[in-house]
Amino acid sequence: MTKMITTRMSREKVTKGVASFYDQDSKGWEKVLGDHIHYGFYDPNSKPSSLREIRAAQVRMIEEALRFGGLDDNSGKKPKSVVDVGCGLGGTSRFMAKKYGATCQGITLSPKQVERAQTLAKAEGLGQDKVFFQVADALEQPFADGTFDFVWSMECAEHVIDKSMFLSELVRVAAPGATIVIVTHCHRDLSPSEESLKPDEQKLLDKLSDAYYLPTWCSAAHHVKMLQSLPVEDIKVADWSKHVEPFLPGLIRSSLSWKGFKVVMRSGWKTMKRVTVIPLMNKGFKTGLIRFAIITCRKPLN
Secondary structure (H helix, E strand, O other): OOOOEEOOOOHHHHHHHHHHHHHHHHHHHHHHHOOOOOOOOOOOOOOOOOHHHHHHHHHHHHHHHHHHOOOOOOOOOOOOEEEEEOOOOOHHHHHHHHHHOOEEEEEEOOHHHHHHHHHHHHHOOOOOOOEEEEEOEOOEOOOOOOOEEEEEEEOOHHHOOOHHHHHHHHHHHEEEEEEEEEEEEEEOOOOOOOOOOOHHHHHHHHHHHHHHOOOEEOOHHHHHHHHHOOOOEEEEEEEOHHHHOOHHHHHHHHHHOHHHHHHHHHHOHHHHHHHHHHHHHHHHHHHOOEEEEEEEEEOOOO
16 A cells, blocks of 8 residues: 655745755765765665765766666666756766766756856866756756756755656656666555554654655655556556665764764754764664665656
């Protein structure tokens, strides 16, 4: 059984909150994590002990997601036009511009992320003809239908209040034959006898939602069900929870290091408060409540 679980946040509150969240926190997280503000991909049960290992795992996450989407180095497939939905600091856009020679456009709600992403691209010799970033809402993307032959969304779906509209927009901007890759947190699948999560599970998700502006939770199965109502084919899904579980303990250890502590302190009390909530996310993974899924599909040629 699948079900959407939402908070009482309005769309306006979520939009403003996400923008403010990343405006405030991105500078600090960049100092800790580097170009990529997302999870890393690990061998299960590994224990990252350094920031270098964490950053390497973040790049590996991109590579593994591309491989799952059929764009491994042996496939010969090279996207020419990419949209990076929820681009953060633009690390993935720059990665794909260099790897494939693709033209990449990234969108985020954070003006400061856009500014920083463009600065980093320029420093790496990538002009706006190769990578371009702008403030835009993932639920109302400023692109024409069928613009991109590769649609990428890494840990963005968590922040949108209308999952169905979000998926529809990803499909809308995809060109015929385009691959769509979505990597996102989900809650566990409900059993046939369940109509909702347990009260303590919902309470934990509510705390995470309040801290990180995660207004809508649903299962991977629900994502697939929504995609099945859209003009896509070859839907694939995998649970990568075991591959990302080492990331949060490593991040906690990094935050408790002297460098991490200084970064958190300088970022302000809101960032400090959010850091204290990280163990709850870790608890969600350990109990099986929170899952980390990758979902891919393809827009038909006709």
